Amino acid sequence: MSRGQFQFRSRLRGATDVAVTTLAILATVLVVTPLLAIFGYLLYKGGASLNMAFFTNVPKPPGELGGGMANAILGSAILLLLASAIGIPIGIGGGIFLAEFGRGSKLANAVRFTADVLNGVPSIVMGVGVYGLIVSQRHFYIPFSGHFSAFSGGVALGIMMIPTVCRTTEEMLLMVPHAVREAALGLGVPNWRSVLSITVRTASPGIITGCMLAFARVAGETAPLIFTALGNQFWSTSLNQPIAALPLQIWIYAQSPYDDWHRLAWAGALVLIVLIVLSVSLVRYVTSRGVLKGTS
Amino acid sequence: MHVEVKVPEIRVPQVQTQPEPANRREKGSGEASDEGRPEAHSPVRRFLLARGNSAVADLGFHWLMVLCALSIFGIVVLIVWELLKGSHLAWASFHFGFFYKSYTDAYTGQTSFWDPVNGQFSAVPFVYGTLVSSFLALLIAVPLAIGVAIFLTEMCPRVLRGPLAFLTELLAAIPSIVYGLWAFFELVPLLRGQVNPLLTRTLGWTGFFSDDNPTGLGFVAAAVILAIMILPIISSLTREVMTAVPHSQREAVLALGATRWEMIRMGVLRNARIGIVGGIILGLGRALGETMAVTMVIGNTPEIHKSLLSNGSSMASVIANEFAEAVSDLHRSALIEIGLALFIVTIIVNALAQVLVWAVTRGAPSQAH
Numbered sequence: 001m002s003r004g005q006f007q008f009r010s011r012l013r014g015a016t017d018v019a020v021t022t023l024a025i026l027a028t029v030l031v032v033t034p035l036l037a038i039f040g041y042l043l044y045k046g047g048a049s050l051n052m053a054f055f056t057n058v059p060k061p062p063g064e065l066g067g068g069m070a071n072a073i074l075g076s077a078i079l080l081l082l083a084s085a086i087g088i089p090i091g092i093g094g095g096i097f098l099a100e101f102g103r104g105s106k107l108a109n110a111v112r113f114t115a116d117v118l119n120g121v122p123s124i125v126m127g128v129g130v131y132g133l134i135v136s137q138r139h140f141y142i143p144f145s146g147h148f149s150a151f152s153g154g155v156a157l158g159i160m161m162i163p164t165v166c167r168t169t170e171e172m173l174l175m176v177p178h179a180v181r182e183a184a185l186g187l188g189v190p191n192w193r194s195v196l197s198i199t200v201r202t203a204s205p206g207i208i209t210g211c212m213l214a215f216a217r218v219a220g221e222t223a224p225l226i227f228t229a230l231g232n233q234f235w236s237t238s239l240n241q242p243i244a245a246l247p248l249q250i251w252i253y254a255q256s257p258y259d260d261w262h263r264l265a266w267a268g269a270l271v272l273i274v275l276i277v278l279s280v281s282l283v284r285y286v287t288s289r290g291v292l293k294g295t296s
Numbered sequence: 297m298h299v300e301v302k303v304p305e306i307r308v309p310q311v312q313t314q315p316e317p318a319n320r321r322e323k324g325s326g327e328a329s330d331e332g333r334p335e336a337h338s339p340v341r342r343f344l345l346a347r348g349n350s351a352v353a354d355l356g357f358h359w360l361m362v363l364c365a366l367s368i369f370g371i372v373v374l375i376v377w378e379l380l381k382g383s384h385l386a387w388a389s390f391h392f393g394f395f396y397k398s399y400t401d402a403y404t405g406q407t408s409f410w411d412p413v414n415g416q417f418s419a420v421p422f423v424y425g426t427l428v429s430s431f432l433a434l435l436i437a438v439p440l441a442i443g444v445a446i447f448l449t450e451m452c453p454r455v456l457r458g459p460l461a462f463l464t465e466l467l468a469a470i471p472s473i474v475y476g477l478w479a480f481f482e483l484v485p486l487l488r489g490q491v492n493p494l495l496t497r498t499l500g501w502t503g504f505f506s507d508d509n510p511t512g513l514g515f516v517a518a519a520v521i522l523a524i525m526i527l528p529i530i531s532s533l534t535r536e537v538m539t540a541v542p543h544s545q546r547e548a549v550l551a552l553g554a555t556r557w558e559m560i561r562m563g564v565l566r567n568a569r570i571g572i573v574g575g576i577i578l579g580l581g582r583a584l585g586e587t588m589a590v591t592m593v594i595g596n597t598p599e600i601h602k603s604l605l606s607n608g609s610s611m612a613s614v615i616a617n618e619f620a621e622a623v624s625d626l627h628r629s630a631l632i633e634i635g636l637a638l639f640i641v642t643i644i645v646n647a648l649a650q651v652l653v654w655a656v657t658r659g660a661p662s663q664a665h
Binding site: 013014016017020021023024025026027028030031032034035037038041042045089090091092093094096097098100101102107108110111114115116117118119120121122123124125126128129130131132133136159162163166178181182185186190191192193195216217219220221222223226227230247250251254255262265266269272273276277280284 | 338340341344345350353354356357358360361362363364365366367368369371372374375376378379381382439440441442443444446447448451460462463464465466467469470471472473474475476477478480481482524527531555556557558560581584585586587588592612615616619620631632635636638639642643645646647650
């Protein structure tokens with residue numbers, strides 16, 4: 001290679017390097033822009049239409065101005081409470097089984113795989129499944145079955161929480177040193193007690209993180225609620241009746257032709273996102289303080 | 297190059313013991329036995345467990361946990377069962393024709409795929425819509441995601457790394473309905489006003505960007521919002537596998553006189569490529585099943601057009617739109633069959649992705665050539 005050729009090649013390499021660096025920076029900017037745009041619009045549009053009435057009133061009939069989403073906020077709270085009551089115990093129980101009892105067994109591997117499968121199921125399909133299970137038919141062994149109900153919505157969300165809670169619990173429990181368990185057993189503590197009060201307790205910051213992440217994920221879910229909880233324009237607290245939910249109400253309002261309802265949809269989105277960002281930040285805070293750090 | 301200090305994990309040194317067949321009494325079910333559980337059974341622990349006098353409570357607790365684990369199984373089995381049962385009617389009527397046939401209306405002579413009034417159903421336009429919007433989204437998202445991952449792992453000043461990683465994480469936490477809301481009210485007008493005319497003018501001759509749709513909705517809008525939504529997944533996984541590449545790889549390439557890009561290309565991307573492909577497939581899995589945002593911007597017409605700017609419909613969006621007000625049992629059954637197809641496809645895609653990511657992060661990355 002002649003000297004000129006060599007110089008040309010090395011200059012080309014330098015130029016490529018600079019070009020790629022520029023492209024990477026450009027990509028990052030491009031990615032951050034929509035995020036900022038979304039937050040900006042939410043704050044701008046949602047903030048402008050957020051008022052006390054939003055939190056205290058129920059929706060007005062079409063054509064009338066005003067109204068709020070009090071029933072949707074309550075509905076979301078009920079649904080999420082029910083979902084947590086179903087998803088968190090089963091998820092933690094499954095995680096304890098995977099980490100403490102079933103380690104390496106075929107059953108544990110199968111459960112782990114199934115949990116991952118469940119995690120990847122699109123939420124709309126989960127809604128169809130729960131619809132078939134609870135809503136479409138009256139079963140004597142399933143309460144509130146046979147029609148659209150808050151209960152079926154809560155079950156759908158609860159099922160969606162299980163895999164996240166289960167896998168995080170397992171990961172966190174695996175990080176607890178064996179010496180801790182053996183110390184507890186050495187003091188004569190029964191195994192079940194040692195698992196609950198020692199192992200799970202030690203891993204609790206991480207487990208709480210998992211629960212919060214799962215909670216934040218299902219808090220914004222709309223698809224599985226469309227044909228389980230269905231939505232409700234009125235104040236309702238019954239598990240047996242269709243119930244409103246914040247994301248569902250946003251969807252209904254966004255599709256409507258009324259500007260005032262669009263305004264309410266933006267306000268609802270702002271409330272929802274604040275709820276979720278708060279829980280995610282809380283998670284980061286807890287994990288940065290706690291001794292055990294997970295991958296998620 | 298900074299040196300990373302790794303805090304050693306606290307671990308009790310493990311004592312290898314032979315499995316004792318004598319200990320396996322009582323476990324009739326065989327499968328879930330002690331076979332592959334080396335850590336759980338250090339001799340100390342086994343001794344202590346054997347000495348305990350809470351056998352009943354322990355057994356009860358054990359089975360309670362097994363029950364929780366089994367209920368995960370149960371849920372998946374029940375959902376699959378319900379999907380199969382619900383789609384039976386449509387399957388009996390159309391068989392595999394559901395996924396390739398089209399129908400001609402006897403009166404108007406028009407070809408259609410999805411005709412609830414005459415009871416003719418075919419999933420073709422929805423499969424087409426899902427595939428087109430997802431792959432278009434990947435086309436947009438993948439280069440950007442890899443760019444972001446490269447920037448964050450290799451170039452970013454340390455001050456920026458934390459906040460930027462947090463921001464991309466936040467992008468993943470925004471619910472899809474909020475994306476949909478933003479897309480419907482801000483992105484679609486932008487596309488309608490600026491981007492789509494530009495695409496028509498410059499690329500209109502290909503036939504993929506004709507200007508017959510004045511709404512701004514359609515595949516392109518769906519693909520853009522999908523790209524924004526799957527970007528954080530792809531980029532965080534790419535980041536994960538790129539960090540898993542040992543520093544010695546980078547140092548070796550740099551020592552040969554490589555520029556930074558050459559180091560990234562030969563030292564990092566080459567080693568991490570299987571994991572990156574895994575991340576991309578995982579993003580594809582998300583895109584395939586994404587519902588709300590797509591439903592709000594894709595236009596929701598069960599048709600197939602060559603132009604990417606025209607309205608369409610995806611598998612998830614048709615379920616979301618029509619399920620609650622399905623006109624007949626057959627209509628509902630056809631929608632459930634679409635759900636079943638979506639379920640099967642996403643399971644395959646996700647399993648594939650997990651195997652690939654696992655191969656890189658758990659295996660030895662330096663051998664992945």
